[in-house]
Amino acid sequence: MSDPALRAYRDADWPAVSAIIREVLAAGETYALPVLDDADARDFWLGQPGAVAVAEVDGVVVGTAKMGPNRPAQGSHIGTASFMVASAARGTGVGRALGEHVVAWHRAQGFAGIQFNAVVATNMVAVALWRSLGFEVIGTVPGAFRRPDGSCVGLHVMFLDLAGMRP
Amino acid sequence: MSDPALRAYRDADWPAVSAIIREVLAAGETYALPVLDDADARDFWLGQPGAVAVAEVDGVVVGTAKMGPNRPAQGSHIGTASFMVASAARGTGVGRALGEHVVAWHRAQGFAGIQFNAVVATNMVAVALWRSLGFEVIGTVPGAFRRPDGSCVGLHVMFLDLAGMRP
Numbered sequence: 313m314s315d316p317a318l319r320a321y322r323d324a325d326w327p328a329v330s331a332i333i334r335e336v337l338a339a340g341e342t343y344a345l346p347v348l349d350d351a352d353a354r355d356f357w358l359g360q361p362g363a364v365a366v367a368e369v370d371g372v373v374v375g376t377a378k379m380g381p382n383r384p385a386q387g388s389h390i391g392t393a394s395f396m397v398a399s400a401a402r403g404t405g406v407g408r409a410l411g412e413h414v415v416a417w418h419r420a421q422g423f424a425g426i427q428f429n430a431v432v433a434t435n436m437v438a439v440a441l442w443r444s445l446g447f448e449v450i451g452t453v454p455g456a457f458r459r460p461d462g463s464c465v466g467l468h469v470m471f472l473d474l475a476g477m478r479p
Numbered sequence: 480m481s482d483p484a485l486r487a488y489r490d491a492d493w494p495a496v497s498a499i500i501r502e503v504l505a506a507g508e509t510y511a512l513p514v515l516d517d518a519d520a521r522d523f524w525l526g527q528p529g530a531v532a533v534a535e536v537d538g539v540v541v542g543t544a545k546m547g548p549n550r551p552a553q554g555s556h557i558g559t560a561s562f563m564v565a566s567a568a569r570g571t572g573v574g575r576a577l578g579e580h581v582v583a584w585h586r587a588q589g590f591a592g593i594q595f596n597a598v599v600a601t602n603m604v605a606v607a608l609w610r611s612l613g614f615e616v617i618g619t620v621p622g623a624f625r626r627p628d629g630s631c632v633g634l635h636v637m638f639l640d641l642a643g644m645r646p
Contacts, residue, residue, distance in 0.1 A: 340552075340553060343553070344550035344551060344552050344553040344554030344555075345550075345551060345552050345553075346551060346552045382623075383511035383512075383597070383623075384511060384512060384513060385507075385511050385512050385513045386507060386510070386511040386512075386624050386625045386626070387511030387597070387623055387624060387625070387634070388511075389625060389631070390620070390622075390623045424622060424631070425620075425621070425622070425623070427620055427623065429596070430550070430554070449618075450618035450619065450620055450636070451616075451617035451618020451619075451636050452617065452618075453557070453592075453594055453617055453636065453638055454592070454638070454640065455557075455591060455592070455642075456549075456550075456554060456557045456592070456594065457553050457554060458553045458554070458556060459553070464556070464591070467554070469617070469618050469620065469636050471620055471621070473621065475622075
C-alpha cells in the first residue's frame with residue numbers, strides 16, 4: 313500500500329467522503345452527532361469557512377479532514393479541525409498524514425493555535441496521535457460523551473500552541 | 480429596585496432582548512462573535528433546542544439566558560447556556576438570578592452536567608459568579624480570545640456536575 317497522498321477536496325470526492333462520514337457516524341464512537349442525511353452531512357463537512365482535504369491511497373479516498381477558525385471574530389485566530397478515516401484504512405498512517413496536513417495548513421494561514429473541542433477520552437489512537445503532533449490536553453469534561461454501550465466517558469479539549477500563547 | 484423576576488421568553492420580548500444582545504456584542508468583551516444583524520441574532524439566541532428566559536426588573540427586560548444541550552446525540556446529556564445582561568443592570572443580581580434559573584432548569588430536565596465552552600478568563604465577575612454556583616474551571620485555552628485592545632486572553636471551559644460524572 314502506498315503512503316497516503318493529501319490534496320484539497322474536490323466536488324467529485326463527495327460520494328467517497330459522504331460514505332466515510334456515514335460510516336464513522338454510524339459507529340457512534342467518536343462524534344457527538346447522529347447519522348446525518350446527505351444535506352446535513354454536506355453542511356457539516358463543507359459548510360464552514362476554511363478548507364477540506366482528502367487523503368488518497370492508490371487513488372482511493374480513504375480519509376478526510378476539515379479545518380478552519382474555531383470561533384468567529386474575537387476567536388478566529390485559533391483554528392480547529394475534524395477528521396474521518398474509513399475503517400478499512402485505519403492503522404495505515406492516514407490519520408497522521410491528515411493531522412500533519414492540518415497543522416501545516418494552520419501554520420501557513422497564520423493561526424496562533426489549534427483547538428480540538430471534543431476528543432473522546434477513550435479514543436486512545438486519536439489522543440496519542442494528537443499528542444505526538446504536539447497537542448496537549450487542556451482539560452477533560454467528565455462523562456460528556458455517551459458511548460453506544462451507554463457508558464459515559466470524558467471529552468478532552470486539546471490544544472496546539474503555534475504562537476507562544478502560553479502565558 | 481426590585482429583585483429580578485425570571486420568566487420564559489415571549490415573542491414580544493424580542494426588541495428588548497435584541498437590544499441587549501446588540502449592546503453586549505458591540506462591547507466585544509465577552510463573546511467571540513461580531514455584532515449580528517437581526518436575523519442572525521434571532522438564530523443565535525432563539526434557534527437552538529432548549530429554552531430562553533428573561534429577567535425583568537420593574538417590568539423591564541434587563542437580561543436573558545438561553546439554555547439547552549451542548550451537543551446533539553452522544554453529547555445531549557450535558558447542557559450549556561449563554562447569558563446577556565444590559566449594562567445598566569449589571570451588579571444588581573440579574574446575572575446570578577439567571578444563573579440560578581439555568582441550573583434549576585437543567586436539574587429539572589435531567590441533565591447530567593452543564594458545560595460553558597468559552598468563558599473569557601478576564602471576565603472576573605462571570606467567573607466568580609459561576610464558581611459560586613458550583614462550576615469549576617476544567618481547563619483554559621491560552622490566548623483564545625482577542626479583546627478589543629488587541630490583547631489575547633484565555634477562554635475557560637467550565638463545568639457543573641449535576642449527576643456525579645466525576646470518576
